[in-house]
Amino acid sequence: MLWTVSLCLLLAVSSSGVPLDRYSTKGQHKVLLISFDGFRWDYDRDVDTPNLDRMAKDGVKARYVTPPYLTITSPTHFTLLTGRYIENHGVIHNMWFNITTSEKLPYYATQFKNEWWDNGTLPIWITAQRQGLRAGSLHFPGTQSTYQGETQTVKDVEPRFYDYKNETKWRENVEKVMGTWFSEMDLDFVSLYFGEPDGTGHKYGPDSPERREMVKQVDRTVGFIRSLAERNGLADSLNIIITADHGMSNVYRNGLVKExxxxxxxxxxxxxxxxxxxxxxxxxxxxxxxxxxxxxxxxxxxxxxxxxxxxxxxxxxxxxxxxxxxxxxxxxxxxxxxxxxxxxxxxxNTGEHGFDNEEMDMKPFFRAVGPVFQKNLEVGPFETVNIYPLMCHILGIKPDPNDGHLDATKHMLISTTEDLRQDIKSNIFVGLAAVAGFLVVVFIALVSFNAFKKETNDRSSEKSLPPGGKEETHQTAL
Missing domain, CATH: 3.30.1360.180 (Gyrase A; domain 2)
Known part of the structure; x- marks a missing residue:
């Protein structure tokens, strides 16, 4: 009986810490991946950005991140979605081309060339859905294609002559993602793309007042995104990662250099x-x-x-x-x-990208906030291939083969998988220690009780003896 009670106590104590189902995050946390095309790592230094600053205080800010080479839009975005370097995922340029016919297609038309994107590497949309989650994508490069015959649960591709800088459209897109896709449709992962400040940086240059105004628009949008997350009751489940594909550099013109x-x-x-x-x-x-x-x-x-x-x-x-x-x-x-x-x-163009990814002008920014992220933490630089395994970890899914590693980002999280394993071991140790203590107390109590009982019986025996102190003996016939 004593061992039965002890075993029950062990099970109760060892499970009284963090419940085991907490360590499987699948379906518990949502992820919103946002790209502001061409947002260089230092664009918030010469502009007042209260919403980006607040996001950094509420979450994580990286000094900068390093994109893969070639530092142009479609290849670097597909790295975000797959965690693979460009030579490994195969989307090597913004343009589809055919070396036999010399045909080339511009960026927008290339979005509809399925074989350009679907060449063996699965983006996170499909990986998540194959493991029971629901995914969506709005305007993100690669959204239009199917991958091994599969597509996202829901997707939205921009029209051909889309105004990438229209702030009203930005807000409509955010409302669709937050109010409909996450709240009503209960999606688990969404990728959301904004085409600025890239266009403004190209036209006016990264040091222009026009670029600074566009950064203010980005900041307002970040504030709007977070306010809609609160309004739609997503604050406790939604993790928001904001980054970019590359930076921007000034081009020397007007006879400053020999072209x-x-x-x-x-x-x-x-x-x-x-x-x-x-x-x-x-x-x-x-x-x-x-x-x-x-x-x-x-x-x-x-x-x-x-x-x-x-x-x-x-x-x-x-x-x-x-x-x-x-x-x-x-x-x-x-x-x-x-x-x-x-x-x-x-x-x-006054501004350009596509340079060596070691150049500081090519580095994008990075912010992250949500229930799994630490607060007011600034981290050192890391490569953008590492964002994919981070997102898979938060979603609780097994990543496909990739070139990133969770070790590069896990210090951003409130608790990593290894920490959780240590917590489990600690809880079991505490449970075993408690049971051992309990057994010692029970042993002492039993010994004390038996000693007390023996002493009581002895006293009772002494009281029942006849006068003279000797026990009376009777002989019976055989």
Whole structure:
């Protein structure tokens, strides 16, 4: 009987700490991933941003994050969704292209080229749904496509001539996500995209007053997002992660520098090129004709101190931009401030991105707030491939193979999986200690009780003896 009671007590005590079902977060926490395209890590330094500041106090702020190379929109956004470097997920450019026909499609049309996106790597939308959750996406690059025949529970693709800077549209999109998708449809994960301040940074430059005004609009929107989360009763379940795909850098114009124009480089000729992607900022790729690879490479290598030329197999490993059949044999990128022109200078943007991801101007910002995140915590920089495993962990799903790791971000969380395991061990230890103490008390009580009982019986025996102190004996017949 004593051991039965003890076992029951052990079970009661060991489960009286944190319940085991708390350690499975699946279905308990929602995630909203927001991208403000082209929001550089330091854009809040020359603008009053009360809502972003409040979000940092209520949650986590990273000094900056490092996107993958190539630092342009579609490839870096697909890294956020998959946790894979660009060479591994295969969306290597904003533009779909065909090297046989020399056909190229611009950014918007590429969103509808399913084979460009669905090439073996699953975005988090599909991974979550395969594990019983519900996902949605609004305007995020890659939203339109299906992946292995599957699509999001709900999705919204922007129309062709969409005004990416319209603040009224922004608010309508936020109301749809918060009021309908999360509240009414009970989605678990949503990705939400805003096309600014990228467009303003391109047109006016990252140091312009127009860019600063757009950052204020972003800040107002962040405040609106958080207020709608409260209004729709999502504060206790929704975790909001806000980041961007890349930063922005000024382009040198008006005769400040000698522009890079490939056709003017001695020994180089477009007659030796079968296909090219240049005139799209500071990066480019070339496919030389048969037998012309070394000639083209040797003509360009060292031709301009601000132009970096690599054969695909010679690309620095840190850039993770070589091991994919879609990447062309020669890769070019320029130093910040310079763009790569083909036949003639045709680029007129004041700001550009697409530079080496180690350049500080290419670093985006990062904020996170919600029930799983610590408060008023500033963390050091990390790569954006690590955001995917973080989101999977919060959602309680098993991630697909990826290049990130939870170790890079778990210090942001109130309690990590390892902490929870330690809590379980601690609770079991406390339970065992309590049972041991209980058994000691019971043992002492039993010993004391038996001693008391024996003493009482002895006294009773003494009182029942006849006069003379000897016990009377009677003999009976056999």
């Amino acid at each position: 890079i124009t490939l056709s003017r480089i001695p020994g180089f000729s477009f007659r030796d090129i079968a296909f090219h992607l240049v005139d799209f900022g500071p990066s480019g790729m070339l496919l030389p004709k048969e037998g012309m690879l070394d000639k083209v490479y040797n003509a360009l290598k060292g031709a301009n101190p601000h132009l970096h030329v690599f054969k695909k197999e010679e690309m620095p490993e840190r850039l993770h931009f070589a091991n994919n059949n879609r990447i062309l044999p020669i890769i070019l990128f320029s130093d910040p401030g310079y763009v790569i022109n083909g036949f003639l200078p045709v680029q007129f």
